[in-house]
Amino acid sequence: MAATRAGCDAIGLVFYAPSPRFVSIEQARKIVAGLPPFVAAVGLFVDAGEHEIRSVLSQVRLDILQFHGEETAQDCNKYEMPFIKAVRVRESTNLLQYASDYADARALLLDTYKEGKAGGTGEVFDWKMIPEGLSKPIILAGGLTPANVTQAINQVRPYAVDVSGGVEKSKGIKNAAKIAAFMQGVEDAAL
Numbered sequence: 001m002a003a004t005r006a007g008c009d010a011i012g013l014v015f016y017a018p019s020p021r022f023v024s025i026e027q028a029r030k031i032v033a034g035l036p037p038f039v040a041a042v043g044l045f046v047d048a049g050e051h052e053i054r055s056v057l058s059q060v061r062l063d064i065l066q067f068h069g070e071e072t073a074q075d076c077n078k079y080e081m082p083f084i085k086a087v088r089v090r091e092s093t094n095l096l097q098y099a100s101d102y103a104d105a106r107a108l109l110l111d112t113y114k115e116g117k118a119g120g121t122g123e124v125f126d127w128k129m130i131p132e133g134l135s136k137p138i139i140l141a142g143g144l145t146p147a148n149v150t151q152a153i154n155q156v157r158p159y160a161v162d163v164s165g166g167v168e169k170s171k172g173i174k175n176a177a178k179i180a181a182f183m184q185g186v187e188d189a190a191l
Contacts, residue, residue, distance in 0.1 A: 001034060002174060002176035002179050002180075003174070003179050004035060004036055004039050005176075006176075006179045006180045006182075006183040007183050008039065008179075008183065009038075009039065009040065009160070010039060010040040010041070010042050010063075010064075010160075011031070011035065011039060011040075011041060011042065012042045012043075012044050012066065012162070012164070013028045013031065013032075013041060013042065013043050013044065013060070013062070014044045015028070015043055015044060015045055015048065015052075015053075015056055016044065016045065016046040016048070016068070019046075019172075020171040020172035021164060021171075021172045022172075025056065025059050025060060028041075028043075028056075028059075028060045029059065029060055032060055032061050032062075040063040040064055041060075041061065041062050041063050041064075042062065042063065042064050042065070042066050042084070043056060043057075043060070043062040043064075043065050043066065044066045044068060045065065045066070045067055045068065045069070045071075046067075046068045046069040047069030047070055047071065048069075050075075050078060053065070053079060054079070057079065057081075062081070063082070064081065064082045064083060064084060064106065065079060065081050065082070065083040065084070066083065066084045066086060066109065067083060067084070067085050067086060068086040068111075071085070073085075073101055073102050073103070073104065073105075076102065076104070076105065077104055082106045083104070083105055083106065084105060084106055084107050084108070084109050084139060085098065085102040085105040085107075085108055085109070086108075086109040086110075086111055086141075087108050087109065087110055087111065088111050088112065088113035088114070089110050089111065089112065089113055089125045089129055089130075089142070090113035090125070090129075091129065093113070093129070095108065095110070095129075095130060095131055095134060096131055096134065099134050099135045099136045100135075102136070105136060106136075106137070107136055107137040107138065107139050107159060107160070108134070108136045108137075108138060108139070109138075109139040109140075109141055109162055110125070110130065110138055110139070110140055110141060110142065110158075111125075111141040111142045111162075112124060112125040112141075112142035112143060113125065122143055122165040122166070123142060123143045124142055124143035124144075124148065124152075125142050125143075127140075127152065127155055127156050130156060137158075137159035137160075138156065138158040138159055139158060139159060139160045139161065139162050140152055140153075140156050140158035140160075140161050140162065141161070141162035141163070143165075143166065144161055144162070144163045144166050144182075145163075145166035145167075145178075145182070146166070146167070146178055146181035146182045146184070146185050147185075148185075149161060149163070149166075149182055149185035149186055149189070150185045150186070150188045150189045153186065153189035154189055154190055161186060163182055166178070166182065167179045167182050
């Protein structure tokens with residue numbers, strides 16, 4: 001709710017049990033029920049099975065799906081819902097190929113690659129690895145904080161930014177003051 005008060009356009013609900021940010025179905029339903037109009041509920045999954053995703057969808061109203069694992073484009077398209085495909089970026093990542101392979105994705109979320117981690121590393125990747133002219137909108141993630149979000153937006157010019165750890169007081173526990181500072185950093189960017 002602090003994020004919505006600060007002016008965010010979407011909130012993420014993590015349906016990945018190993019994450020410290022994991023939410024139960026009951027928690028997710030309560031959060032979604034309290035969202036103001038025009039704030040999207042994003043369901044984040046990591047290599048979840050079809051049954052698990054459909055179970056969540058039958059119980060929680062989600063506006064868009066976000067896939068953070070090794071899901072194929074076919075896997076992502078099974079649900080007849082808009083989706084975002086997360087890509088963990090490293091030197092060998094071909095973002096132009098990802099944009100082509102996931103042609104139905106609404107956006108590519110670019111996060112930092114770290115061996116054995118699906119995301120949430122709190123580390124920034126080299127933004128210069130993002131090629132010009134991607135055919136998909138970019139959602140920039142990976143190590144964003146109130147201190148660097150303005151610079152990130154000014155340099156990368158993403159469609160949106162995604163933050164989690166950068167606005168937490170401890171793993172999985174958000175800090176309202178850090179959220180407000182982050183949103184101020186977004187506003188301060190030269191758009």
